[in-house]
Amino acid sequence: MAVGKCDFPNMLNIAGITLGTACAGIKQNVKDDILVIQMAEQATCAAVFTQNAFCAAPVHVAKTNLAHGPRWLLINSGNANAGTGAQGMQDALLCCAELAKFAGGANNQVLPFSTGVIGQPLPVEKITAALPEAIKNLSLDNWEKAARAIMTTDTFPKGVSKVICIAGQPVTINGISKGAGMIQPNMATMLGFIATDAKINQALLQNCLAVAVEQSFNRITVDGDTSTNDACVVMASGCSTAPEITAGSEHYAIFADALMDVCKQLAEAIVRDGEGATKLMRILVKEALQMEEAVRVGKTIAHSPLVKTAFFASDPNWGRILAAVGRSGIENMVLENVQIFLDDVCIVRNGGRADDYTEEAGQQVMNRDEITVTVKLGRGEAAQEVLTCDLSYDYVKINAEYRT
Amino acid sequence: MAVGKCDFPNMLNIAGITLGTACAGIKQNVKDDILVIQMAEQATCAAVFTQNAFCAAPVHVAKTNLAHGPRWLLINSGNANAGTGAQGMQDALLCCAELAKFAGGANNQVLPFSTGVIGQPLPVEKITAALPEAIKNLSLDNWEKAARAIMTTDTFPKGVSKVICIAGQPVTINGISKGAGMIQPNMATMLGFIATDAKINQALLQNCLAVAVEQSFNRITVDGDTSTNDACVVMASGCSTAPEITAGSEHYAIFADALMDVCKQLAEAIVRDGEGATKLMRILVKEALQMEEAVRVGKTIAHSPLVKTAFFASDPNWGRILAAVGRSGIENMVLENVQIFLDDVCIVRNGGRADDYTEEAGQQVMNRDEITVTVKLGRGEAAQEVLTCDLSYDYVKINAEYRT
Numbered sequence: 001m002a003v004g005k006c007d008f009p010n011m012l013n014i015a016g017i018t019l020g021t022a023c024a025g026i027k028q029n030v031k032d033d034i035l036v037i038q039m040a041e042q043a044t045c046a047a048v049f050t051q052n053a054f055c056a057a058p059v060h061v062a063k064t065n066l067a068h069g070p071r072w073l074l075i076n077s078g079n080a081n082a083g084t085g086a087q088g089m090q091d092a093l094l095c096c097a098e099l100a101k102f103a104g105g106a107n108n109q110v111l112p113f114s115t116g117v118i119g120q121p122l123p124v125e126k127i128t129a130a131l132p133e134a135i136k137n138l139s140l141d142n143w144e145k146a147a148r149a150i151m152t153t154d155t156f157p158k159g160v161s162k163v164i165c166i167a168g169q170p171v172t173i174n175g176i177s178k179g180a181g182m183i184q185p186n187m188a189t190m191l192g193f194i195a196t197d198a199k200i201n202q203a204l205l206q207n208c209l210a211v212a213v214e215q216s217f218n219r220i221t222v223d224g225d226t227s228t229n230d231a232c233v234v235m236a237s238g239c240s241t242a243p244e245i246t247a248g249s250e251h252y253a254i255f256a257d258a259l260m261d262v263c264k265q266l267a268e269a270i271v272r273d274g275e276g277a278t279k280l281m282r283i284l285v286k287e288a289l290q291m292e293e294a295v296r297v298g299k300t301i302a303h304s305p306l307v308k309t310a311f312f313a314s315d316p317n318w319g320r321i322l323a324a325v326g327r328s329g330i331e332n333m334v335l336e337n338v339q340i341f342l343d344d345v346c347i348v349r350n351g352g353r354a355d356d357y358t359e360e361a362g363q364q365v366m367n368r369d370e371i372t373v374t375v376k377l378g379r380g381e382a383a384q385e386v387l388t389c390d391l392s393y394d395y396v397k398i399n400a401e402y403r404t
Numbered sequence: 405m406a407v408g409k410c411d412f413p414n415m416l417n418i419a420g421i422t423l424g425t426a427c428a429g430i431k432q433n434v435k436d437d438i439l440v441i442q443m444a445e446q447a448t449c450a451a452v453f454t455q456n457a458f459c460a461a462p463v464h465v466a467k468t469n470l471a472h473g474p475r476w477l478l479i480n481s482g483n484a485n486a487g488t489g490a491q492g493m494q495d496a497l498l499c500c501a502e503l504a505k506f507a508g509g510a511n512n513q514v515l516p517f518s519t520g521v522i523g524q525p526l527p528v529e530k531i532t533a534a535l536p537e538a539i540k541n542l543s544l545d546n547w548e549k550a551a552r553a554i555m556t557t558d559t560f561p562k563g564v565s566k567v568i569c570i571a572g573q574p575v576t577i578n579g580i581s582k583g584a585g586m587i588q589p590n591m592a593t594m595l596g597f598i599a600t601d602a603k604i605n606q607a608l609l610q611n612c613l614a615v616a617v618e619q620s621f622n623r624i625t626v627d628g629d630t631s632t633n634d635a636c637v638v639m640a641s642g643c644s645t646a647p648e649i650t651a652g653s654e655h656y657a658i659f660a661d662a663l664m665d666v667c668k669q670l671a672e673a674i675v676r677d678g679e680g681a682t683k684l685m686r687i688l689v690k691e692a693l694q695m696e697e698a699v700r701v702g703k704t705i706a707h708s709p710l711v712k713t714a715f716f717a718s719d720p721n722w723g724r725i726l727a728a729v730g731r732s733g734i735e736n737m738v739l740e741n742v743q744i745f746l747d748d749v750c751i752v753r754n755g756g757r758a759d760d761y762t763e764e765a766g767q768q769v770m771n772r773d774e775i776t777v778t779v780k781l782g783r784g785e786a787a788q789e790v791l792t793c794d795l796s797y798d799y800v801k802i803n804a805e806y807r808t
Contacts (some may be wrong), residue, residue: 053737054730083726085740085756118723119757181710223709225724226731305627305709305795306586306803313804319522320629322487323586326458327630333457336489352489353523391709393800399710400717 002155003272003280003369003389011143011161012172016040016237017195020137021149024130026078026116026123032149034127036099036134037073037193040237045070046206047111048213050230056082057092057122058112059229065096068108073193073233074099074131077150077178081114081122082228091122098128102135115178115191115229116152147176150191153398154180158269164258166251169242171198173258177232177266181222181275181399192217192232192266197240198255204247208256209234216263219295220387222274223395224303234259271387276394279311282372282385289380293330297375298386300328308391311371316362318347325375337378343371406559407676407684407773407793415547415565416576420444420641421599424541425553428534430482430520430527436553438531440503440538441477441597444641449474450610451515452617454634460486461496461526462516463633469500472512477597477637478503478535481554481582485518485526486632495526502532506539519582519595519633520556551580554595557802558584562673568662570655573646575602577662581636581670585679585803586629596621596636596670601644602659608651612660613638620667623699624791626678627799628707638663675791680798683715686776686789693784697734701779702790704732712795715775720766722751729779741782747775 017039021032039045047066049059058081074095081088096110114122147157158177163170179190200208213232238244245251272280283301288294301307304324310317321340326333340348342365347357365371421443425436443449451470453463462485478499485492500514518526551561562581567574583594604612617636642648649655676684687705692698705711708728714721725744730737744752746769751761769775 052727052730053732053734054726054739054742080723083723083752083756085754088756118721118727225708225710225727228723228727228730304629305799306629309800309803312800315804317522319484319487319632322458323456323522323629323632326456326632328457330457335458338458348487350489352487352492391800393797395709396713396716396795396797396800399713400719 003277006156006272008144008147008157008159009161011159011174012163013140014172014174014195014237015197015239016043017235018138018140019142019146020134020139021142021145022130022134022137024076024126026076026126032145033077034130034134035075035146035149036138038103038138039071039235040239041071043235043237044200044202044205045233045235046202046209047231047233048209050226050228052226052228054083054228056080056114056229057084057088058114059231060089061092061096062111062113062231065108065111068106070111071105071109072099072103073111073113075113075150075191076127077152078116079114079120079122080116080118080229083119084121087121091124094124095127099131102131111233113191113231115150118228143174143176150176150178152178153275154178154273156273158266158273160262160265162258162262164254166198166242166245166254169240171240171242171255172196173262175262175266177270179270180273190230190270194234194262196234196236197238198236198242199238199240199244200236200255204245205234205236208259211256212260212263215260216267219385220267220271221299221302222271222389268387271389274389275398276392277389278369278392279390280370281311281388281390283388284372284374284383284385285377286374286383287376287378287380288382291382291384294382294384295386297325297328297330297377298384300324301373302386302388305391311390312392314366316342316347316359316366321373322348334378339376341374342366407681410560410676412548412551412561412563413565415563415578416567417544418576418578418599418641419601419643420447421639422542422544423546423550424538424543425546425549426534426538426541428480428530430480430530436549437481438534438538439479439550439553440542442507442542443475443639444643445475447639447641448604448606448609449637449639450606450613451635451637452613454630454632456630456632458487458632460484460518460633461488461492462518463635464493465496465500466515466517466635469512469515472510474515475509475513476503476507477515477517479517479554479595480531481556482520483518483524483526484520484522484633487523488525491525495528498528499531503535506535515637517595517635519554522632547578547580554580554582556582557679558582558677560677562670562677564666564669566662566666568658570602570646570649570658573644575644575646575659576600577666579666579670581674583674584677585626594634594674598638598663598666600638600640601642602640602646603642603644603648604640604659608649609638609640612663615660616664616667619664620671623789624671624675625703625706626675626793672791675793678793679802680796681793682773682796683794684774685715685792685794687792688776688778688787688789689781690778690787691780691782691784692786695786695788698786698788699790701729701732701734701781702788704728705777706790706792709795715794716796718770720746720751720763720770722766725777726752738782743780743782745778746770
């Protein structure tokens with residue numbers, strides 16, 4: 001099940017970035033499950049990683065290797081190489097070394113990423129055996145294959161392609177992401193891989209990514225669980241004919257906006273594919289004192305199993321939304337100043353059900369599969385949006401049966 | 405569905421405390437839905453209430469009236485009188501006034517409590533019409549009827565009865581509670597009503613209750629949602645032949661222990677009746693730096709939908725437990741020092757799966773319907789236990805269909 005627009009777009013090529021997939025046989029089926037991405041020699045690369053204290057072995061290795069001018073990403077799905085102790089670290093390093101050997105680079109120029117079941121030993125031999133095939137397949141136009149190779153419980157591949165104009169020259173940004181459960185990214189997403197042909201130095205690219213991720217991947221939640229393996233990477237090949245993007249310039253603003261937009265679209269795609277999702281819910285919190293307050297209220301609503309099951313049932317049970325706002329931990333909140341809307345229908349005003357609210361009007365909104373819940377706190381001018389999905393029988397089914 | 409021991413116990417009478425129920429017709433069925441509890445004139449009464457900022461109208465009234473020497477509790481199920489604005493306050497006050505009129509007391513000696521659907525006007529006329537019947541039924545031995553009258557989605561009535569010995573004299577403590585969903589009490593529970601014939605002054609009784617609730621109702625969670633109507637009340641009729649319980653005495657310690665035990669049993673009964681629950685999970689966090697840290701880790705595990713669905717599936721997916729510990733926000737946690745046990749089976753040691761762990765051993769534990777998850781953090785000596793239940797299809801079903 002997935003909500004709304006889920007077609008894979010036509011992706012442009014990014015000069016200087018090639019992708020190759022192969023089937024290592026990590027999963028039980030015969031789909032491609034490893035992906036190698038190669039960057040041009042002059043490329044810069046920035047990344048953000050999960051804040052989970054027990055981050056997986058590949059996250060440790062990728063964090064370290066980010067400082068050594070990465071040339072390759074090696075991603076596998078089907079196994080997270082998390083909770084695997086010292087053996088997991090050895091396995092991640094060995095995969096990097098094998099890729100470097102085949103591709104002709106240094107071990108520490110490879111960033112490894114793993115996603116899938118936690119706590120199982122990484123099948124290193126299967127992965128290294130499939131590396132030559134993935135390298136042979138390296139090509140500019142493998143974006144959809146790449147998006148498919150990193151899927152786990154995802155029901156559709158997620159991609160975005162965007163062209164902006166820098167000094168009259170086209171600059172392209174492509175991104176792919178995966179994720180459907182264990183989703184409450186914190187300074188990172190599940191897995192997101194973004195590439196551009198822009199010229200931009202590493203420090204600036206890292207800034208740009210951090211800002212974009214904060215407003216996109218860090219504003220979504222499916223089930224409030226933060227993965228051990230979350231990572232989002234942006235690679236800039238520098239192969240565009242456009243001039244280098246420099247700090248504080250007009251070009252930087254254009255590029256940063258575009259990167260943000262790509263991140264937001266990829267993040268939204270993850271929520272649309274939320275495990276068992278039948279509805280996309282935009283929780284828009286306005287009139288908060290500060291951004292943090294708006295996010296806190298938004299996430300409290302977005303995490304409430306009672307709110308999420310009511311949406312699954314298309315039940316305009318606004319009392320549950322009000323209760324979630326009330327327990328979000330905001331001090332000195334005045335109930336009488338709070339207003340709540342389902343799309344454009346006002347349901348709560350002056351501390352109770354709005355006088356002009358009718359169950360029919362509420363029901364009409366709830367029957368839609370994309371709904372905006374707007375909460376006006378009446379305290380200030382900050383606003384933030386959090387995206388989530390409903391909680392259905394299928395969420396339980398998918399997660400009860402994940403390993404069987 | 406409910407887990408394990410759910411029979412209603414034989415409840416002793418509490419001299420000075422009488423209970424009467426009646427059917428006001430608030431719910432669609434014809435069960436008793438209002439409960440009046442009358443206390444002896446000299447009784448003392450203590451209470452704790454929800455920390456939800458949008459607490460319901462009756463909570464406001466009960467908080468105020470607690471200072472006026474309460475003689476009556478008036479409880480209705482089927483309607484929470486929450487999110488009902490100024491009308492809700494009027495309605496709660498009117499119900500108190502009507503009860504005082506019939507029973508012959510002052511309006512502000514009544515504490516009102518409501519539980520049920522949020523956001524619907526309280527059917528005041530139905531309630532006041534049924535008051536004479538409830539008052540006529542006042543009796544010492546109506547504890548089970550009382551426990552049934554306050555149920556909403558509960559599948560069984562919850563009661564505890566306990567006798568302790570103070571200076572050679574028996575002192576009895578009875579308690580009833582209700583709750584199955586929207587359960588993450590914070591300084592209070594859903595609804596809990598406890599009565600004793602002990603002599604104890606109000607300030608001391610309030611202290612005693614606050615300590616007991618912190619270690620019982622505040623250590624359980626079903627779905628992480630804190631209700632707008634939570635309250636826990638203890639009434640002490642002073643009718644026992646035992647001497648008055650005074651601060652710092654040996655008798656106080658005995659009484660406080662017994663009250664804590666009653667609260668813990670009532671809290672556990674709520675988790676056993678968690679909406680859709682098939683398993684009771686005790687999350688025991690040991691070797692934490694402080695109590696707060698242990699509670700934080702315990703609640704992060706207890707709230708994880710991924711952990712809860714794995715338990716529903718009887719799947720020893722310890723990676724999800726490890727991931728929850730990792731995202732609980734504890735600083736400088738060392739993965740290598742963490743150990744995790746399912747009952748007595750060690751599953752995680754030295755940052756990975758324990759060498760001697762087998763899936764068979766894990767599976768054997770998971771097939772049980774009461775499981776203790778022990779997490780040793782290796783940081784200090786604090787320990788705390790959090791109780792929760794699994795997340796099943798039926799949780800979604802119950803909450804998707806609640807208003808239909």
